[in-house]
Amino acid sequence: xxxxxxxxxANTEWVRxxxxxxxxxSEEGGYVNFVGSDDQDRIRANYRGNxxxxxxxxxxxxxxxxxxxxxxxxx
Numbered sequence: 001x002x003x004x005x006x007x008x009x010a011n012t013e014w015v016r017x018x019x020x021x022x023x024x025x026s027e028e029g030g031y032v033n034f035v036g037s038d039d040q041d042r043i044r045a046n047y048r049g050n051x052x053x054x055x056x057x058x059x060x061x062x063x064x065x066x067x068x069x070x071x072x073x074x075x
Contacts, residue, residue: 032071043071 002011029045044051051073058065059075 040072043073046071047073 002008028042029048030039030042032046047054054073055075058073063075065072065075
């Protein structure tokens with residue numbers, strides 16, 4: 001993401017600090033096609049009122065969780 005990999009920790013901490021500072025002024029959830037591995041706890045908020053319906057569909061059509069990457073809804 002940035003030119004020098006040695007900056008990874010400092011830059012990642014800055015981004016997380018920025019997120020924490022702006023979170024109280026932001027809507028819950030996020031852009032579902034841009035979910036990182038550290039955002040898995042926000043999936044319910046991302047799908048809002050559709051989440052429970054999507055869990056039902058997932059249990060019916062993908063009970064083995066074959067499609068499990070990124071914005072995964074667990075069956």
